[in-house]
């Protein structure tokens with residue numbers, strides 16, 4: 074058993090967490106992850122309304138008796154979703170684990186603490202992690218430059234960011250961004266991390282509700298298969314390299330592009346069609362550099378048990394033999 078403060082905090086068997094994923098984090102995947110002894114996380118905003126989120130939570134409960142959480146991504150958008158209502162739906166449903174992301178969870182902490190919810194906040198810098206610790210979150214996910222989605226603007230990879238965060242914070246820290254297997258779990262533990270959070274690797278599993286074409290494409294990918302877009306708008310996003318993200322990067326390369334110029338290309342609904350219909354060039358879809366490490370599409374149970382077994386073998390055998398020689 075690999076036990077850390079994070080396995081204890083969430084009551085999970087393995088120090089492995091599936092990060093929230095828009096249009097991917099539904100009951101089927103989340104329950105499979107939790108049944109595998111890791112922590113599955115539903116994505117609140119993948120549900121059209123807070124009422125739908127309540128139903129998805131109930132559905133998940135019908136599929137696992139293991140702990141699972143809900144991701145609440147609080148992004149400053151022009152037409153923000155009713156975040157407060159989603160938060161109420163989470164606590165009202167009796168969910169006890171929340172992953173916050175996007176911006177400081179401070180406005181929601183009183184509510185979460187009132188309902189005895191454990192909060193793990195995901196951020197991309199030590200300064201934001203310190204702020205989150207100060208407002209009372211229970212753990213931090215520190216998201217390195219390798220990650221799918223929003224890596225921030227500092228461009229610090231997990232190899233440096235994770236130990237920096239661990240040394241600066243008192244609360245437990247999970248490494249995130251670039252993790253995919255037993256080797257990287259051991260690396261995270263060696264760097265002082267107490268769990269890994271993965272998105273890309275969990276998307277490439279049998280239970281992830283994305284089209285088979287997407288999973289097959291991920292298997293073919295290498296370490297050059299992602300694009301960074303929105304760099305010029307200081308809102309960087311790491312996405313899979315395809316004709317649409319190439320076009321966005323090209324438009325941005327003029328140095329004068331505004332969001333209006335790329336708005337239609339990056340529409341969330343177009344990305345959703347990629348996942349649902351498997352038309353890989355229909356829109357933008359998130360993927361991290363760890364997509365290079367996707368070699369197969371296992372079940373969550375197969376993937377998590379292999380990952381943990383590999384990690385234990387590395388600790389017990391490989392590292393011991395290095396020490397002996």
Ligand SMILES: Cc1cc2nc3c(=O)[nH]c(=O)nc-3n(C[C@H](O)[C@H](O)[C@H](O)COP(=O)(O)O)c2cc1C
Pocket residue numbers: 091092093094095097116144146173174175195216219220221222223249250251252270271272273274276358359360361362363
């Ligand atoms: C398809 C996809 C959608 C994602 N959507 C969200 C999201 O809505 N909110 C969020 O906090 N993180 C989101 N993420 C980021 C993951 O939770 C996680 O932080 C990231 O994938 C870690 O890096 P990795 O892909 O190298 O494992 C998404 C990731 C993927 C692959």
